[in-house]
Amino acid sequence: MSSEVHHYISHPPRPVPLEALEDELIKLWRHPEQAQELGTHAVRACMANLIVFYSPAHGPADLDKTLIETVQRHPSRLIILQEEADSGSIHPEALVSTHLDQSHQVFCEQITLRAGQNGLERFPSLVTGLLLEDLPTSLWWASSKPLPHSQIWFLETSRLASQLIYDSFTWQDARQGIRAVTQWLSSTEGDQTAADLAWRRLKPWRRVIAQALDPALVPSALESIVRVSIKHGPHALPQAWLLAGWMAHLLGWQLKSGKVALGVEIVWQFESKTGSVSVACCRLTEGEYALLETAIAWQRGGRTCQARFRADDSTRITVDYEGVELKPRSVVLPQRTLGALVARQLSDFSGDPLFEQALGVAREMADALEQ
Amino acid sequence: MAGLEKALVPQPCTLIIFGGSGDLSRRKLLPALYNLALDGHLPAGFEVIGFARSEMDDAKYRSFACEAVQKFSRRPYDAAHWAEFERALHYQTASFDDPKSYQALKSRLDEIEARGATLGNRIFYLAIPPSFIGLCARQLKEAGLVHPAKGAEQFSRIIVEKPLGHDLESARKINDELAHVFDESQIYRIDHYLGKETVQNILVMRFGNSIFEPLWDEKHIDHVQITVAEEEGVGTRAGYYEEAGALRDIVQNHILQLLCMVAMEPPYVMDPEVIRSHKLEVLRCLRPFTPQDVERYVVRAQYSAGFCRGLPVVGYRQEKCLKIDSTTETYVALRTFVDNWRWAGVPFYLRTGKRMAKRATEITVQFKNVPRVLFNVDATNPLEPNVLAIRIQPDEGISLRISAKLTGARVRIYPVKMDFRYGTTFGADATPEAYERLILDVMAGDPTLFMRRDEVEAAWQWIDLVQEAWQQKAPERLPEYAAGTWGPPEADRLIESDGRRWRTL
Numbered sequence: 034m035s036s037e038v039h040h041y042i043s044h045p046p047r048p049v050p051l052e053a054l055e056d057e058l059i060k061l062w063r064h065p066e067q068a069q070e071l072g073t074h075a076v077r078a079c080m081a082n083l084i085v086f087y088s089p090a091h092g093p094a095d096l097d098k099t100l101i102e103t104v105q106r107h108p109s110r111l112i113i114l115q116e117e118a119d120s121g122s123i124h125p126e127a128l129v130s131t132h133l134d135q136s137h138q139v140f141c142e143q144i145t146l147r148a149g150q151n152g153l154e155r156f157p158s159l160v161t162g163l164l165l166e167d168l169p170t171s172l173w174w175a176s177s178k179p180l181p182h183s184q185i186w187f188l189e190t191s192r193l194a195s196q197l198i199y200d201s202f203t204w205q206d207a208r209q210g211i212r213a214v215t216q217w218l219s220s221t222e223g224d225q226t227a228a229d230l231a232w233r234r235l236k237p238w239r240r241v242i243a244q245a246l247d248p249a250l251v252p253s254a255l256e257s258i259v260r261v262s263i264k265h266g267p268h269a270l271p272q273a274w275l276l277a278g279w280m281a282h283l284l285g286w287q288l289k290s291g292k293v294a295l296g297v298e299i300v301w302q303f304e305s306k307t308g309s310v311s312v313a314c315c316r317l318t319e320g321e322y323a324l325l326e327t328a329i330a331w332q333r334g335g336r337t338c339q340a341r342f343r344a345d346d347s348t349r350i351t352v353d354y355e356g357v358e359l360k361p362r363s364v365v366l367p368q369r370t371l372g373a374l375v376a377r378q379l380s381d382f383s384g385d386p387l388f389e390q391a392l393g394v395a396r397e398m399a400d401a402l403e404q
Numbered sequence: 405m406a407g408l409e410k411a412l413v414p415q416p417c418t419l420i421i422f423g424g425s426g427d428l429s430r431r432k433l434l435p436a437l438y439n440l441a442l443d444g445h446l447p448a449g450f451e452v453i454g455f456a457r458s459e460m461d462d463a464k465y466r467s468f469a470c471e472a473v474q475k476f477s478r479r480p481y482d483a484a485h486w487a488e489f490e491r492a493l494h495y496q497t498a499s500f501d502d503p504k505s506y507q508a509l510k511s512r513l514d515e516i517e518a519r520g521a522t523l524g525n526r527i528f529y530l531a532i533p534p535s536f537i538g539l540c541a542r543q544l545k546e547a548g549l550v551h552p553a554k555g556a557e558q559f560s561r562i563i564v565e566k567p568l569g570h571d572l573e574s575a576r577k578i579n580d581e582l583a584h585v586f587d588e589s590q591i592y593r594i595d596h597y598l599g600k601e602t603v604q605n606i607l608v609m610r611f612g613n614s615i616f617e618p619l620w621d622e623k624h625i626d627h628v629q630i631t632v633a634e635e636e637g638v639g640t641r642a643g644y645y646e647e648a649g650a651l652r653d654i655v656q657n658h659i660l661q662l663l664c665m666v667a668m669e670p671p672y673v674m675d676p677e678v679i680r681s682h683k684l685e686v687l688r689c690l691r692p693f694t695p696q697d698v699e700r701y702v703v704r705a706q707y708s709a710g711f712c713r714g715l716p717v718v719g720y721r722q723e724k725c726l727k728i729d730s731t732t733e734t735y736v737a738l739r740t741f742v743d744n745w746r747w748a749g750v751p752f753y754l755r756t757g758k759r760m761a762k763r764a765t766e767i768t769v770q771f772k773n774v775p776r777v778l779f780n781v782d783a784t785n786p787l788e789p790n791v792l793a794i795r796i797q798p799d800e801g802i803s804l805r806i807s808a809k810l811t812g813a814r815v816r817i818y819p820v821k822m823d824f825r826y827g828t829t830f831g832a833d834a835t836p837e838a839y840e841r842l843i844l845d846v847m848a849g850d851p852t853l854f855m856r857r858d859e860v861e862a863a864w865q866w867i868d869l870v871q872e873a874w875q876q877k878a879p880e881r882l883p884e885y886a887a888g889t890w891g892p893p894e895a896d897r898l899i900e901s902d903g904r905r906w907r908t909l
């Protein structure tokens with residue numbers, strides 16, 4: 034990956050008056066300055082509009098590098114909304130730059146709009162004018178702050194996108210985060226989708242669990258699950274909820290109750306068609322921001338069997354069984370950078386209904402802790 | 405003897421600009437002439453006389469024009485070229501109702517024409533408020549400044565700007581007044597949209613390619629949308645706009661002309677009369693509105709305060725010089741049909757507005773979706789239909805949205821855009837301003853891109869049905885849309901009730 038990024042040239046951002054933005058972008062398109070540098074004609078590549086909300090104090094450390102990787106994989110017009118620390122700066126400033134893939138002579142534009150908290154209300158009208166038509170539009174909330182789902186500027190900006198991308202790994206407060214997302218989703222008219230990058234990271238886990246408990250391999254295990262224990266690193270609680278929500282939705286479990294058992298463990302009770310299921314999430318104070326281990330236990334002929342999935346060194350998931358005659362096996366856990374994850378999500382702009390179902394259960398799980 | 409050039413060539417002439425000191429002259433006409441000069445398109449014998457109220461002599465007019473060119477020319481001002489060009493500029497102070505002004509104009513013309521280069525040909529460009537058109541035409545005739553259409557060696561032509569009237573009756577009156585003095589073949593009614601490259605390209609695209617025309621009908625096209633979205637408010641034209649409104653200002657002329665180009669039958673020859681007759685047929689096929697239709701299928705609205713490009717702007721009623729209880733529409737959206745064999749049942753959705761989310765004029769032809777088999781079986785996630793978008797401004801071009809498989813083992817379908825832009829393909833300076841092309845056409849005597857009397861009147865006849873229905877039901881307030889948005893929710897409902905959506909441009 035780094036060698037690919039190496040071929041990218043990013044031109045330093047240049048301030049442009051707001052009223053001249055459109056002309057400036059048209060000019061870029063006509064005379065990409067890079068074309069002169071290359072001595073040949075560079076063309077604009079564009080598959081999507083990507084709006085990124087970012088505040089330096091709450092965003093990814095190296096956003097520029099991340100975005101270059103994203104546009105390299107999924108060429109997009111980048112519109113970055115940057116919240117300045119000085120809340121009094123009402124008048125947005127605009128900066129324009131380009132990223133050029135030298136080997137393919139393809140460039141993408143980046144427009145950065147900066148304003149303080151009090152100037153955020155001006156973003157939607159600016160963004161509207163900058164979107165390229167006929168291309169899918171996504172909004173990436175690249176901030177650890179919960180979605181401001183009731184603020185007008187955010188609602189208006191998010192309405193411009195068909196997909197809202199966020200990363201629950203960055204949340205400080207998982208319950209608050211999940212509520213904000215589900216409330217935003219319920220305020221949309223069903224034509225917008227949300228995507229949690231943590232759900233994308235969960236994909237290998239879901240695949241390996243589905244394969245390991247395949248009825249052809251372990252008949253009736255899925256119907257008779259009695260316990261799921263998930264261990265996760267810091268910030269990965271929403272991901273653990275999503276995993277539990279995914280199973281609960283597909284297996285038809287109904288949530289009954291939830292409580293915090295120890296400071297670091299939360300336990301929920303579900304009702305399945307064959308009895309009750311307990312789901313425990315335990316946060317380890319050390320380790321990656323990720324799922325670390327999942328154990329799924331089920332009853333077979335009065336005996337408890339178990340499949341245990343472990344991310345040993347964050348490169349593989351190993352599965353071993355207890356109570357069944359199956360050999361351990363392991364699968365590769367793909368390493369995806371943040372930029373690559375966002376790029377991959379851009380091509381799935383029409384959403385994943387399974388994610389929204391899992392999210393719905395996760396929200397119930399979060400709410401159950403209050404009762 | 406015929407010259408060496410076989411194409412229609414601009415003829416030597418004097419261009420008399422009535423209103424030569426006005427806004428249109430400053431922003432469009434003088435810069436257009438300068439660019440034509442830069443390109444060497446102007447005929448060898450070419451002179452300009454500005455004819456307007458302000459007191460100016462030739463020298464002052466030249467510096468007025470120089471400033472205009474420096475500010476508005478699409479290509480940079482070049483002192484050497486300018487020095488050569490400005491020699492053709494003259495000015496005559498005038499009062500349109502005063503016969504003495506026309507005598508003075510006659511003397512200036514005699515003086516210029518005595519030098520012989522313009523061959524005595526005259527083009528009168530009326531860049532003036534429409535209320536003066538009849539008066540100026542009459543005065544020209546009385547001063548003996550107009551050559552007859554037939555039997556004279558020299559030509560006289562007149563160019564008139566929109567708006568041509570505010571309803572059918574007033575349009576007829578203006579046309580009658582013009583017809584008193586000029587033959588129809590001498591009258592060039594400008595709709596500058598027709599001078600835009602992409603608009604002319606509609607015909608080339610349709611009839612110069614074999615892949616579009618076979619699909620250009622109700623069997624393959626789901627619907628057509630035409631949008632003329634302006635970012636500006638009423639600006640300095642508040643007085644005019646308050647009387648006109650969006651329907652008269654944009655739909656009656658620009659949008660209907662675009663619709664004609666999209667919907668017309670193939671002309672059998674590129675002859676101005678044939679093309680204009682085919683456009684007229686489209687106008688005659690537009691389904692007439694009943695008052696009930698107007699209620700259901702026409703939405704009008706007014707902008708309220710909001711943000712445009714991040715800056716706060718006031719609502720229409722708060723604009724300077726406007727009435728606080730104005731009910732002039734700054735936005736119109738409507739659904740109509742072209743009731744002929746080709747277009748039976750295909751809705752045309754038209755919309756225009758001021759203070760919209762961005763400046764964009766576009767025609768989109770949305771094709772019918774593929775059947776619900778193979779890649780389109782998922783009803784919750786249907787494939788995006790093919791869309792042919794003809795962008796008229798800004799950044800003229802044409803794009804086609806198609807579905808393509810993303811690379812990878814799984815079949816994942818993604819909408820991609822095949823994009824052609826004039827600026828990129830033909831070079832940044834390749835797209836002339838509409839006025840350049842249109843002025844040249846008048847000099848060459850080619851009326852193809854100008855509206856004939858019957859076209860203008862047919863358009864008014866159709867528009868009047870809406871105006872009349874509105875007058876019968878005058879509300880105290882119109883629905884509103886915040887400045888900087890795409891229009892009111894009523895307009896969304898208009899199209900969404902047919903299971904379609906406005907395009908986000």
Ligand SMILES: NC(=O)c1ccc[n+]([C@@H]2O[C@H](COP(=O)([O-])OP(=O)(O)OC[C@H]3O[C@@H](n4cnc5c(N)ncnc54)[C@H](OP(=O)(O)O)[C@@H]3O)[C@@H](O)[C@H]2O)c1
Nearest residue numbers: 423424425426427428456457458498499500531532565566
């Ligand atoms: N402006 C545009 O971009 C635009 C676009 C499309 C169509 N149009 C149409 O073009 C026409 C002209 O528009 P505009 O914006 O250029 O108007 P404008 O700025 O008001 O100019 C009007 C011109 O007419 C002259 N004039 C007015 N009354 C006169 C009189 N009694 N005697 C002599 N001269 C007189 C003015 O002279 P002084 O200024 O010297 O007094 C000025 O040169 C209108 O029909 C308009 O609808 C304009």
